[in-house]
Amino acid sequence: MKRTLLIFTGAVLAAVGIELFLVPNTIIDGGIVGISIILSHLTGIKLGLFLFLLNVPFFLFGYKQIGKTFALSTLFGVAVMSAATYFFGELGHVVTRDLLLAAVFGGIVLGVGVGMVIRFGGSLDGTEVLAIYISKRFPFSVGQVVMFFNLFILGSAGFVFDWNRAMYSLIAYFVAFKMIDITIEGFDETRSVWIISDKPSEIGQALLYRLGRGVTYLNGEGGYTGDDKKVIFCVVTRLEEAKLRTIVEEIDPDAFLAIGHVHDVRGGRFKKKDIH
Incomplete structure (x- = not known):
C-alpha cells in the first residue's frame, strides 16, 4: 500500500509538471513524454491518450523482459499520470508564462515525480525499458541509449515549435534529470x-x-x-x-x-x- 501510494503521488506530480508548466509554454521533456507533447500539439488529441497508448507496447515488453512487479507498477504509474494530465488539462490552469520559470520549475516537479516512481519500483517512460534491453545486448549503457533518444526528441522540438522552445526544453530536461537523481539517492548522499x-x-x-x-x-x-x-x-x-x-x-x-x-x-x- 505504501509503494502504491507513493507511485500514485509521483505520477500525479509528474502530471503537474507536464500539464501546468511545460505544455502551456510548448516546452517538452525527453522520452515518451516529449513525443506525446509533440503529437498532441500536431493533432489536437488529448495528451493523456498519447502518454498511455505509446507506453503500452513498452509495458508489454517490460512484462516479458524485466518482470511482473516492475511492469505492473509501470502500468499503474502511467495510467495515473495519463488520467492526471487529462484532469489538469481540463482545468486549463497555467502556473506561469515565463519560459525560464516554466522550464526550471516544470523540470523540478516532473523530476521529483518521476524519481518517486522509479525509487519505488516503477517507471513513467517506456524508452527506459527499451534502453535496459538494448544495453544488455549492445556495448552501450542505459544512460547512453536514453540520451540518444532524448537528443533526437528534443531536437525535434526545434522543427515543430521553434529553436528557442527547443533550448528551453533542454533546460527542463536537464533539471528533471538532476531532480530524478536527487529524489532517488536523497540530498544526503x-x-x-x-x-x-x-x-x-x-x-x-x-x-x-x-x-x-x-x-x-x-x-x-x-x-x-x-x-x-x-x-x-x-x-x-x-x-x-x-x-x-x-x-x-x-x-x-x-x-x-x-x-x-x-x-x-x-x-x-x-x-x-x-x-x-
Whole structure:
C-alpha cells in the first residue's frame, strides 16, 4: 500500500509538471513524454491518450523482459499520470508564462515525480525499458541509449515549435534529470571509502572519534610487494567527505584513498556515533 501510494503521488506530480508548466509554454521533456507533447500539439488529441497508448507496447515488453512487479507498477504509474494530465488539462490552469520559470520549475516537479516512481519500483517512460534491453545486448549503457533518444526528441522540438522552445526544453530536461537523481539517492548522499595506509589504527580511531563513523578493517596484500596491508572501509555522507580527507591527510599524507558513490545503505551500524 505504501509503494502504491507513493507511485500514485509521483505520477500525479509528474502530471503537474507536464500539464501546468511545460505544455502551456510548448516546452517538452525527453522520452515518451516529449513525443506525446509533440503529437498532441500536431493533432489536437488529448495528451493523456498519447502518454498511455505509446507506453503500452513498452509495458508489454517490460512484462516479458524485466518482470511482473516492475511492469505492473509501470502500468499503474502511467495510467495515473495519463488520467492526471487529462484532469489538469481540463482545468486549463497555467502556473506561469515565463519560459525560464516554466522550464526550471516544470523540470523540478516532473523530476521529483518521476524519481518517486522509479525509487519505488516503477517507471513513467517506456524508452527506459527499451534502453535496459538494448544495453544488455549492445556495448552501450542505459544512460547512453536514453540520451540518444532524448537528443533526437528534443531536437525535434526545434522543427515543430521553434529553436528557442527547443533550448528551453533542454533546460527542463536537464533539471528533471538532476531532480530524478536527487529524489532517488536523497540530498544526503552517501560515499563508500577505502583507505590503505601504514597507520591504519590511527586513521581508524580518528574517524571514529573525530568524525563519529565506525570503520571496518579488511586484510589485504600488496600486489607488487606482497606485503600484508590493512584496508580501512567506512561509509560517510557527502558533507563529511571533506573532513574525512583532511583527517587522512593529517595522519598519513601518502595514504591511498578511494571514494565511491553509494545508492543505498541499510542495516549495520551506519547511525552516527555521538562525538563528545
